[in-house]
Amino acid sequence: MNNTKWDEIRLTMAALDPSPSYRTRCIDNGYISNWDHDWLYHFRIGGYECIEWLEISCQTEQEKSNVLNALKIIHVPGGATATGFMIYGYIKAGQAIEYI
Structure with a gap:
């Protein structure tokens, strides 16, 4: 990407309130x-350049809905x-x- x-x-x-938590995996070394x-x-x-994947964690269904709506606009794999x-x-x- x-x-x-x-x-x-x-x-x-960053603009969402609350901002969801995230973590990433490096494709170079698996960290x-x-x-x-x-x-x-x-x-x-x-x-x-080294982000193999990004995992986003949501605490509530409302937060998950807000993140989903935002990701749909960006259209990401x-x-x-x-x-x-x-x-x-x-x-x-x-x-x-698939794409979101």
């Missing part, structure tokens, strides 16, 4: 970050999970992917 889409996600999630709420500064540290959403920065060649 390109930097423009990642920035759209970052700014949109999974700790859960965080700081979308404005922490999310973009190191750039977006991913899907819903039991507690939120998974957004993909990279997928394997030939892998089918």
